[in-house]
Amino acid sequence: MMSQEALGPEGGSANPAPLHPAEVGTHSFEQEFTLNLLSSDGDRLEQIEAALEKIADGSYGACEECGGRIPKARLELIPDTAYCVKCASKLEG
Numbered sequence: 312m313m314s315q316e317a318l319g320p321e322g323g324s325a326n327p328a329p330l331h332p333a334e335v336g337t338h339s340f341e342q343e344f345t346l347n348l349l350s351s352d353g354d355r356l357e358q359i360e361a362a363l364e365k366i367a368d369g370s371y372g373a374c375e376e377c378g379g380r381i382p383k384a385r386l387e388l389i390p391d392t393a394y395c396v397k398c399a400s401k402l403e404g
Contacts, residue, residue, distance in 0.1 A: 358391040374398050 365371040372381050376398035385396060394402060 355391070358393070361393065362391040376402065 372386060374381055374395040375393045379395055381392060381395045385392060
């Protein structure tokens, strides 16, 4: 529904172009904001699906970088994390 609102039916514009020039910026901002939300949600869903697969195969809680155990406290805060704190910090930096 969000992508249809942002892009309109069949990827086109849902509404004709804004009539007033000041509305063009607002329209563009809202469209970009919605598309960014969709992208972020898609990424998060992929992380959750990967965590569920790890639970199923018994590898949940193991860091993908170093193979060490991810602390329970971290998993409680970020259940779909794939990295321990040390490796996550290294990868982000």
